[in-house]
Amino acid sequence: xxxxxxxxxxxxxxxxxxxxxxxxxxxxxxxxxxxxxxxxxxxxxxxxxxxxxxxxxxxxxxxxxxxxxxxxxxxxxxxxxxxxxxxxxxxxxxxxxxxxxxxxxxxxxxxxxxxxxxxxxxxxxxxxxxxxxxxxxxxxxxxxxxxxxxxxxxxxxxxxxxxxxxxxxxxxxxxxxxxxxx
Numbered sequence: 001x002x003x004x005x006x007x008x009x010x011x012x013x014x015x016x017x018x019x020x021x022x023x024x025x026x027x028x029x030x031x032x033x034x035x036x037x038x039x040x041x042x043x044x045x046x047x048x049x050x051x052x053x054x055x056x057x058x059x060x061x062x063x064x065x066x067x068x069x070x071x072x073x074x075x076x077x078x079x080x081x082x083x084x085x086x087x088x089x090x091x092x093x094x095x096x097x098x099x100x101x102x103x104x105x106x107x108x109x110x111x112x113x114x115x116x117x118x119x120x121x122x123x124x125x126x127x128x129x130x131x132x133x134x135x136x137x138x139x140x141x142x143x144x145x146x147x148x149x150x151x152x153x154x155x156x157x158x159x160x161x162x163x164x165x166x167x168x169x170x171x172x173x174x175x176x177x178x179x180x181x182x
Contacts, residue, residue: 019139019172020133020137020138020139021137021138021139021140021169022136022137023135023136023137023138024132024135024138025130025131025132025138025140026130026140026166026167026168028115028117028128028163028166028167028168029117029166030097030099030100030115030116030117031099031116031117031118031119032099034097034098034099034116034119035098035121036065036069036071036092036098037065038121039063039116039119039121039125040063040064040065040071041062041063041147042060042061042062042147043060043061043062043063043125043145043146043147044059044060044145044146044147044148044149044176044178045059045060045061045143045144045145045176045178046124046143046144046145046146046149046150046151046156046175046176046178047143047144047156047159047160047173047174047175047176048141048142048143048144048173048174048176049140049141049142049143049170049172049173049174050172050174051141054077055077055079056077056078056079056080056084057077057078057079057176057177057178057179057180057181058076058077058078058149058177058178058180058181059075059076059077059176059178060075060076060077061073061074061075061076061145062074062075063090066089069092070089070090070091070092071089071090071091071101072087072088072089073087073088073089073090073103073105074086074087074088075088078181086105087105088103088104088105088106089103089104090102090103090114091111093111099115099116099117100113100115100116101113101114101115101116102114103129112129112131113128113129113130113131114127114129115127115128115129117162117163117166118159118162122147123146123147123148123151123155124144124145124146124147124151124155124159125144125145125146126142126143126144126145126159126162126163127142127143127145128140128141128142128143128163128166128168129141129142140168140169142163142168142170142173144156144159144160144173149178149181150178156175160173
């Protein structure tokens with residue numbers, strides 16, 4: 001095991017944000033009969049597993065359907081008083097399971113899993129992403145999203161339960177800062 005921990009440190013930049021877990025990614029069920037066009041629009045980050053690429057506040061993502069059936073993804077955050085934006089693309093990677101999207105914010109990087117585990121399209125959504133490294137360990141991300149900047153505590157707790165019931169460790173999940181955004 002010490003060798004693997006050393007390997008892990010070399011392969012993955014370990015920060016306070018991401019925590020690697022032993023073993024391969026869990027395989028949670030995604031939203032059945034997912035409707036990509038209904039998912040389009042503005043989503044606010046309500047809670048998340050900490051991620052080194054999200055350090056600001058007022059994080060939101062806007063999805064816009066494109067003519068080729070993919071989606072334009074624009075994520076923004078306020079960091080040190082400035083609005084930072086990043087633009088990418090979301091694609092349905094498996095037509096039989098359209099809730100399992102792939103998202104990329106770079107032409108040179110592969111698509112990263114962006115799985116919609118649950119959504120009612122109008123209020124909230126649960127999103128999961130996991131990257132497996134040689135089936136020895138994995139790094140994952142989880143988000144609770146809302147169509148408004150806040151959700152009832154019961155909705156957030158239910159979201160955490162759904163993740164937990166799918167073998168996703170959300171013990172480190174934190175609420176996102178959605179105050180003083182406008």
